[in-house]
Amino acid sequence: MSDIYHGTWFSSLTSRGWAAWLLAVILTAGYVILYWFPSIMGLGSDGAANTGLVGLFDPLSMYMKGRPASEWFVYGTLYTMAILVMGIRFLIRYRGSRYQTYRTLSVMFFQTSFAFILPEILQGLNKPYYDFKSIWPLNHYFFLDYNLDAMLQAGTLGYFMLFWGIAAFVLITPILTWFFGKRWYCSWVCGCGGLAETAGDPFRHLSDKSTTAWRIEKWVVYSVLVFVILMTVAVLTTRITGFRYIMLIDSGTLSAWYGFLIGAAFSGVVGVGFYPLLGSRVWCRFGCPMAAYLGILQTIKVRWPWSDEKKRLSKFRITTNGGQCISCGNCSTYCEMGIDVKAYAQQQQDIIRASCVGCGICSAVCPRGVLKLENM
Ligand code: SF4
Ligand code: SF4
Numbered sequence: 001m002s003d004i005y006h007g008t009w010f011s012s013l014t015s016r017g018w019a020a021w022l023l024a025v026i027l028t029a030g031y032v033i034l035y036w037f038p039s040i041m042g043l044g045s046d047g048a049a050n051t052g053l054v055g056l057f058d059p060l061s062m063y064m065k066g067r068p069a070s071e072w073f074v075y076g077t078l079y080t081m082a083i084l085v086m087g088i089r090f091l092i093r094y095r096g097s098r099y100q101t102y103r104t105l106s107v108m109f110f111q112t113s114f115a116f117i118l119p120e121i122l123q124g125l126n127k128p129y130y131d132f133k134s135i136w137p138l139n140h141y142f143f144l145d146y147n148l149d150a151m152l153q154a155g156t157l158g159y160f161m162l163f164w165g166i167a168a169f170v171l172i173t174p175i176l177t178w179f180f181g182k183r184w185y186c187s188w189v190c191g192c193g194g195l196a197e198t199a200g201d202p203f204r205h206l207s208d209k210s211t212t213a214w215r216i217e218k219w220v221v222y223s224v225l226v227f228v229i230l231m232t233v234a235v236l237t238t239r240i241t242g243f244r245y246i247m248l249i250d251s252g253t254l255s256a257w258y259g260f261l262i263g264a265a266f267s268g269v270v271g272v273g274f275y276p277l278l279g280s281r282v283w284c285r286f287g288c289p290m291a292a293y294l295g296i297l298q299t300i301k302v303r304w305p306w307s308d309e310k311k312r313l314s315k316f317r318i319t320t321n322g323g324q325c326i327s328c329g330n331c332s333t334y335c336e337m338g339i340d341v342k343a344y345a346q347q348q349q350d351i352i353r354a355s356c357v358g359c360g361i362c363s364a365v366c367p368r369g370v371l372k373l374e375n376m
Contacts, residue, residue, distance in 0.1 A: 004093060004365060005205065005334060013276065014202050020276035028273030035264045038071035064117070065124025073120065079195065080116045084108055086198035093201075099360050099373065103187050107194030115191045128154050130161050133189050135168045137228040138290035140263055143236055144255055173294070178301055181316030182294035183358025190290070192283055195272065196336065197359065200280025204336040204361065207279035213338055217285050217355065224262055225292040231258045262287060281336040285355060295354035302352045316358060317374050322348035324368040331362035331371060345370050 012019040033040045042052020050058055054069050057077060061069035087108040094100035114133045123129045128150035136142040142165050151158040176184045186193045196204075234251035237243065244250055271283025284291050298316070322345050331341035337355045341362045344351045351362075351371075363371040 008202070008205060014205075016206065016277055023276045024274055027275065028269050031264075031268040031273050034071055034075055035268065041071055041074065043071050044068070061120075064120045067124065076116050076120070079191070080111050082199045083111045083191075083194050086201065087194075090198050090201055094364065097360070097364055100364060103360075104197065106188045107190075107197060110189050111191050111194050127157055128161060131191075132161075132164060132168075134191070135173060135185075135290060136165060137169075137225065137232070137293060138190070138192075138288060139165070140228050140231070140258060140289075141255075143232050145235065145239060148239070174297055177294055177297040181301075181358055182291065182298045182354075182356075183316060185294055186284060186291060186357035187359050192267065192271070192288065193357065196280040196284060200275050200336070203275045203280050205279070205333050206277065207281060207285070207336050207338040209332055209335070209338045209340050217338070220286045221288065221292045221295075224266075224287055225289040227258060227262065228289045231255050262289075279336060279338075281338075281357070284357065285337055291355075291357075298352075299354045316352075318344075318351040318356070318363065319372045319374060320345040320348055320350065321370050321372075322346050325370045326368055328367060330365040330367065334361050334365050336361070341371065 008014045011017070013023065014020065038054075039045060040052075042050055042054040044050045044054075049055070050068050054071060054074055057069035057074045060077065061067060061073050087104050090104050091101060094104070110133055115131045119129045119131050128147070130151075131139070141147050148162070151162045154161070173185070187197065231251075231254045234246040234249065234254050237246050238251040244252065266287040267283050270278075271287060274282055302317075318341075325342070325345045327342065327346065329342050331345065332339070332343070335341050336359065337353075337357060339351065339353055339356060339362075341351060358373060360373045363373045
């Protein structure tokens, strides 16, 4: 599989040429319109019928939930289509690898069923819109008033949603991460990861591998985690006590800023819009608080002082057989998380970096079979 990305650096689209810039402008403009100017998409306001792009999706929306499309329905449909179409491309590209086949089918399934069809049907039944696999802190609005109110007013199903959302964060995520590392979520379940692995695959080599980027990554991603924790504590405190200002900060303003800066600008405009220029995992590396949480859990497991060394590491490390390495650099080049895999391979060091999402691509593109993703 070593020549799987043959020609990547000669294409204008995948080597930051004019086609890449054009696509980046189109994608970022699309996100800006979606978030802040949806009327340009033809969204009918004040009861007026949809026109333009949104109007084109009305028949599908009527069929699925008995009401006209919204800009978010259009986005969800296009997002899912991108994962499905580019997922099929990825499946063909890696048809020899069982691990790549299973995890790609997994992200295609979770996006289509959990993130798209089920929430739309729930909405059609006048139940809260809910993506059961989007877990706080990635789902930053889970504890916001409007979402809590929607769940609390939805009877048994709403209480189940509330219970599930809390259990997913407090119990399910730590348990699965303990056994499988962060890969179970980032490379098998998450919608952001799913888009990165499929639609973002042609751009994975553009990730910044420098140590400066690694330093920035650690600071920024854990800062976002602190931001979402503070924001959530503030809005919950306001809900319980009625005090709007928590330590001189208006909790409503804090959540609005989080939504604007992180939820929209970072995850969408930069995270996806810049795929063709910065690679496919900018959001996952630098911005996703869930990735930070999973990384902390993974690190706790790896550094757990009381368990047997080999047993605990064997669960989700990448082992190296550096004696066979020919220094081609494929592994580092195609690591979407910017990890300098070659350096680890040459020092015969296992890779247990908190940022590794266990995509297995470094192993797949190594021409010498040096790298082995454990627990595959
Ligand atoms: S080190 Fe390998 S498995 Fe981990 S993120 Fe990079 S390419 Fe994927
Ligand atoms: S481990 Fe060595 S041989 Fe394998 S892809 Fe990396 S640099 Fe090339």
